Amino acid sequence: xxxxxxxxxxxxxxxxxxxxxxxxxxxxxxxxxxxxxxxxxxxxxxxxxxxxxxxxxxxxxxxxxxxxxxxxxxxxxxxxxxxxxxxxxxxxxxxxxxxxxxxxxxxxxxxxxxxxxxxxxxxxxxxxxxxxxxxxxxxxxxxxxxxxxx
Amino acid sequence: xxxxxxxxxxxxxxxxxxxxxxxxxxxxxxxxxxxxxxxxxxxxxxxxxxxxxxxxxxxxxxxxxxxxxxxxxxxxxxxxxxxxxxxxxxxxxxxxxxxxxxxxxxxxxxxxxxxxxxxxxxxxxxxxxxxxxxxxxxxxxxxxxxxxxxxxxxxxxxxxxxxxxxxxxxxxxxxxxxxxxxxxxxxxxxxxxxxxxxxxxxxxxxxxxxxxxxxxxxxxxxxxxxxxxxxxxxxxxxxxxxxxxxxxxxxxxxxxxxxxxxxxxxxxxxxxxxxxxxxxxxxxxxxxxxxxxxxxxxxxxxxxxxxxxxxxxxxxxxxxxxxxxxxxxxxxxxxxxxxxxxxxxxxxxxxxxxxxxxxxxxxxxxxxxxxxxxxxxxxxxxxxxxxxxxxxxxxxxxxxxxxxxxxxxxxxxxxxxxxxxxxxxxxxxxxxxxxxxxxxxxxxxxxxxxxxxxxxxxxxxxxxxxxxxxxxxxxxxxxxxxxxxxxxxxxxx
Amino acid sequence: xxxxxxxxxxxxxxxxxxxxxxxxxxxxxxxxxxxxxxxxxxxxxxxxxxxxxxxxxxxxxxxxxxxxxxxxxxxxxxxxxxxxxxxxxxxxxxxxxxxxxxxxxxxxxxxxxxxxxxxx
Numbered sequence: 001x002x003x004x005x006x007x008x009x010x011x012x013x014x015x016x017x018x019x020x021x022x023x024x025x026x027x028x029x030x031x032x033x034x035x036x037x038x039x040x041x042x043x044x045x046x047x048x049x050x051x052x053x054x055x056x057x058x059x060x061x062x063x064x065x066x067x068x069x070x071x072x073x074x075x076x077x078x079x080x081x082x083x084x085x086x087x088x089x090x091x092x093x094x095x096x097x098x099x100x101x102x103x104x105x106x107x108x109x110x111x112x113x114x115x116x117x118x119x120x121x122x123x124x125x126x127x128x129x130x131x132x133x134x135x136x137x138x139x140x141x142x143x144x145x146x147x148x149x150x
Numbered sequence: 151x152x153x154x155x156x157x158x159x160x161x162x163x164x165x166x167x168x169x170x171x172x173x174x175x176x177x178x179x180x181x182x183x184x185x186x187x188x189x190x191x192x193x194x195x196x197x198x199x200x201x202x203x204x205x206x207x208x209x210x211x212x213x214x215x216x217x218x219x220x221x222x223x224x225x226x227x228x229x230x231x232x233x234x235x236x237x238x239x240x241x242x243x244x245x246x247x248x249x250x251x252x253x254x255x256x257x258x259x260x261x262x263x264x265x266x267x268x269x270x271x272x273x274x275x276x277x278x279x280x281x282x283x284x285x286x287x288x289x290x291x292x293x294x295x296x297x298x299x300x301x302x303x304x305x306x307x308x309x310x311x312x313x314x315x316x317x318x319x320x321x322x323x324x325x326x327x328x329x330x331x332x333x334x335x336x337x338x339x340x341x342x343x344x345x346x347x348x349x350x351x352x353x354x355x356x357x358x359x360x361x362x363x364x365x366x367x368x369x370x371x372x373x374x375x376x377x378x379x380x381x382x383x384x385x386x387x388x389x390x391x392x393x394x395x396x397x398x399x400x401x402x403x404x405x406x407x408x409x410x411x412x413x414x415x416x417x418x419x420x421x422x423x424x425x426x427x428x429x430x431x432x433x434x435x436x437x438x439x440x441x442x443x444x445x446x447x448x449x450x451x452x453x454x455x456x457x458x459x460x461x462x463x464x465x466x467x468x469x470x471x472x473x474x475x476x477x478x479x480x481x482x483x484x485x486x487x488x489x490x491x492x493x494x495x496x497x498x499x500x501x502x503x504x505x506x507x508x509x510x511x512x513x514x515x516x517x518x519x520x521x522x523x524x525x526x527x528x529x530x531x532x533x534x535x536x537x538x539x540x541x542x543x544x545x546x547x548x549x550x551x552x553x554x555x556x557x558x559x560x561x562x563x564x565x566x567x568x569x570x571x572x573x574x575x576x577x578x579x580x581x582x583x584x585x586x587x588x589x590x591x592x593x594x595x596x597x598x599x600x601x602x603x604x605x606x607x608x609x610x611x612x613x614x615x616x617x618x619x620x621x622x623x624x625x626x627x628x629x630x631x632x633x634x635x636x637x638x639x640x641x642x643x
Numbered sequence: 644x645x646x647x648x649x650x651x652x653x654x655x656x657x658x659x660x661x662x663x664x665x666x667x668x669x670x671x672x673x674x675x676x677x678x679x680x681x682x683x684x685x686x687x688x689x690x691x692x693x694x695x696x697x698x699x700x701x702x703x704x705x706x707x708x709x710x711x712x713x714x715x716x717x718x719x720x721x722x723x724x725x726x727x728x729x730x731x732x733x734x735x736x737x738x739x740x741x742x743x744x745x746x747x748x749x750x751x752x753x754x755x756x757x758x759x760x761x762x763x
């Protein structure tokens with residue numbers, strides 16, 4: 001769809017805004033409505049729009065599939081690491097108070113790190129959904145073409 | 151570190167290990183990590199059981215005091231089921247290596263990651279003391295299970311997985327509706343808190359509807375008779391190892407959730423009065439025993455035959471519950487444990503045959519008694535346990551079930567239990583007849599004995615069947631403690 | 644009449660739930676089944692959310708001059724349930740794609756005929 005000027009220009013204008021909005025929801029999540037789930041989905045939506053306009057191959061050059069797998073795992077790992085850090089420092093799992101001196105600082109650090117992990121995982125998982133389904137179709141079409149030309 | 155602080159790690163270790171597995175390439179390391187995680191989890195669960203039998207353990211996540219925070223609350227009933235789930239994973243995984251290498255040659259990292267997620271989900275359900283948490287863990291384990299079933303090499307595995315997905319999601323959503331009704335009425339999700347607040351509001355139609363929704367939803371996951379349709383295909387077409395693990399754990403955990411709600415959250419003196427639950431469960435249990443055993447007698451595919459036998463065994467457990475006595479519940483918990491042992495041993499023996507022959511159809515068993523004596527002897531001995539021959543684990547649970555029925559003067563039930571046991575003889579005998587009394591057809595390939603890596607774990611489970619048939623201290627003690635914990639309201643400090 | 648109307652949110656829930664449930668049971672097309680399942684789940688989400696709403700209550704954010712606010716817990720629960728729903732839909736659709744590749748159709752009737760051909 002890269003040939004269509006309207007789509008391309010509107011997308012160029014929208015994609016940075018969508019991603020910025022995703023980051024805003026992510027990092028403003030502890031004061032206003034938001035958090036990792038929503039931010040991840042909004043951020044991934046920007047990437048999916050890019051993939052729709054410029055094609056899956058171009059989008060996969062931005063974020064390769066292998067990187068998605070690793071980031072998907074890394075996000076949950078970050079969540080678990082914060083949780084286990086609480087245990088190591090003498091508290092319970094996901095206990096933020098032992099992480100830093102000062103009640104508010106500890107809670108803020110803990111929840112932002114955890115939500116960041118969630119955000120990364122959700123964004124990459126949604127991108128992976130899109131990649132896997134979209135690539136399935138192109139493989140299928142390629143197989144059809146081969147059938148037509150024996 | 152006290153045991154209370156260690157307890158949640160039986161869920162966290164498989165969860166974190168599944169992340170590692172998802173990235174590991176090759177065939178050896180994913181399996182090794184999975185085995186290590188399962189053994190660690192089983193050890194923690196084994197350490198938890200004695201402590202939980204004495205006093206209820208409570209672990210608050212994030213140090214937020216319950217009922218505001220999420221807690222793991224473990225008494226004798228949870229700890230017993232958790233030990234079963236983690237122990238089954240640890241015992242069956244050594245067997246898995248060869249079988250999975252053959253049936254799932256590619257992408258084993260993802261396969262084992264899904265397996266660990268299913269394990270973590272099942273353990274999470276058993277340990278959690280928060281109703282919504284139970285729903286989330288239920289969906290984690292179910293989604294991982296759908297993926298595992300779809301790994302089956304037959305294309306019908308996809309259909310089985312899809313149908314299980316539809317029915318399983320409906321079941322889980324029913325549970326969610328039930329939890330929603332309870333939350334609306336009480337304003338809490340903590341199981342212990344719910345049990346304290348419910349008596350004030352429980353004579354309303356909302357709470358009655360919640361009970362009905364939870365029973366139907368869990369009945370779906372548990373494969374209670376009219377809701378069992380997903381089970382035979384899912385067990386038949388899943389990879390052998392997945393069948394072994396699911397047969398030993400998934401339905402058991404669903405039964406535990408149902409018992410936890412019926413007995414702990416709604417007190418049994420209410421839930422068995424407001425609904426004719428005792429009658430309904432008794433009829434469904436007996437119908438399940440008969441229908442499952444009857445259909446099993448005519449199945450040409452042995453895996454499917456054992457799947458229908460599972461429906462029948464679930465019937466025994468439901469029957470034990472319907473008697474609403476300590477002995478009846480003890481029988482249900484005993485059968486929950488013993489059935490996992492015997493059905494896993496049977497499915498492992500059949501999986502070993504599939505490994506050698508490539509199919510589980512009854513014709514393929516012809517003459518195998520002479521060429522694969524160890525595998526088929528293991529099948530026959532585990533079969534004795536499912537029939538309920540004395541000195542086997544199956545006998546102990548049926549003995550308690552019959553005692554529970556006699557306590558209430560239900561002679562008809564005793565007769566029905568004996569008749570279905572006779573039906574079990576018939577369907578186990580079909581395999582033995584084919585294996586020892588029929589000749590292999592000339593066009594069938596000749597096969598030798600299976601490798602030791604498959605035989606040893608199978609025989610370990612068979613040996614456990616006999617061990618728990620003779621030394622019943624762990625099983626009967628654990629099951630009685632679990633039954634008493636549930637009937638005394640459970641989860642009390 | 645007033646009591647029936649004052650519970651209109653529950654009527655919406657019941658109607659949506661029955662439409663979804665009907666789709667799951669009666670439709671042979673697998674994608675339609677998944678859609679029905681989604682509708683069914685969504686009705687439960689609405690049940691939770693509408694139960695948490697307090698008439699005249701504001702959004703549950705700490706600020707000056709707000710005394711009455713809606714219960715935030717159902718929103719958090721449903722956020723989790725929505726994620727579970729997305730995962731279920733993704734797994735269901737992935738299975739539908741694989742079934743289409745294996746059988747050449749996602750219609751139950753057609754697949755049932757094929758399945759008979761596979762034998763037991």
